[in-house]
Amino acid sequence: MKQKYYVNNNAQLNGDHEVHVNSCPYFSVMYSRIYLGEFNSCEEAVREAKKRFPRSNGCSTCNRPCHTT
Numbered sequence: 361m362k363q364k365y366y367v368n369n370n371a372q373l374n375g376d377h378e379v380h381v382n383s384c385p386y387f388s389v390m391y392s393r394i395y396l397g398e399f400n401s402c403e404e405a406v407r408e409a410k411k412r413f414p415r416s417n418g419c420s421t422c423n424r425p426c427h428t429t
């Protein structure tokens with residue numbers, strides 16, 4: 361099932377730009393975000409996000425398989 365993915369315009373304290381789906385509890389917390397598109401997997405979404413922010417990372421809540429520390 362495809363989901364809509366977004367990347368946070370604002371980096372975390374460690375410099376990562378987190379990638380979220382729109383159902384994530386942290387979605388509404390993002391003050392500024394970029395819509396990446398609909399993808400079947402977080403891997404595809406993070407790959408797309410990295411075109412904008414080389415330091416993109418999956419959210420540890422909604423994209424745990426794509427979250428790296």
Ligand SMILES: [Zn+2]
Binds near residue numbers: 422
């Ligand atoms: Zn999230």
